[in-house]
Amino acid sequence: QVQLVESGGGLVQAGGSLRLSCATSGSIASISQMGWYRQAPGKQRESVATITSGGLTNYADSVKGRFTISRDNAMNTVYLQMNSLKPEDTAVYYCNARLYGDTRFFWGQGTQVTVSS
Numbered sequence: 001q002v003q004l005v006e007s008g009g010g011l012v013q014a015g016g017s018l019r020l021s022c023a024t025s026g027s028i029a030s031i032s033q034m035g036w037y038r039q040a041p042g043k044q045r046e047s048v049a050t051i052t053s054g055g056l057t058n059y060a061d062s063v064k065g066r067f068t069i070s071r072d073n074a075m076n077t078v079y080l081q082m083n084s085l086k087p088e089d090t091a092v093y094y095c096n097a098r099l100y101g102d103t104r105f106f107w108g109q110g111t112q113v114t115v116s117s
Contacts, residue, residue, distance in 0.1 A: 002026040002106050004095045009111030012085055016115070020080040022095030022108060030099040034078045036069060038091035038113075045094070049080060063089075085115045 008020040020036065035050035049069035050058045057069055068081040078095065095108040 002028065002031060002097045002099065004097055004106060004108035006093065006095045006108040006111040009093060009113045011114045011116065014085060014087055014115055014117050016085050017081070017083045018085065018113060019082070020093055020095075020111060020113075022078045022080075024076055024078070024097065027099060028075055030102075031075045031097050032100045033098045034071065034075065035096045036078075036080045037094045037096055038089075039094070039110075040088075040091040043091075048093070051078065082113070085113075087115045087117045089113060090115050 003025045005023045006020060008018060010018060012018055031053060033050055033052045036048040037045050038048050039045040046060065048060050048063055049067055051069045051071055053075060059067060066084045071078045091113060092110040093113050094110045097106045
């Protein structure tokens with residue numbers, strides 16, 4: 001198993017930037033992929049960005065060119081750099097991890113991001 005702790009959320013004006021961090025512990029060597037998801041009030045949780053242990057990334061169309069996911073070499077920490085933020089980016093952002101050979105999703109507790117217009 002892995003444990004995930006997010007940080008870095010907050011309130012920012014439209015056009016501003018935030019960087020989210022996700023610290024991992026536990027079976028880090030078994031992580032195959034990590035990602036950031038978000039859930040706005042009244043909406044389903046959606047994938048924002050993912051990164052594999054090999055460094056391959058994938059982004060939702062709504063954030064391409066504005067958000068960047070990155071990690072340290074050991075997958076100890078994963079980051080989400082969010083630039084040019086929009087009010088529609090307002091949501092609780094969750095860190096997610098998947099392990100090799102394991103179908104479970106592991107989640108952090110979430111961090112609130114609020115973008116004011």
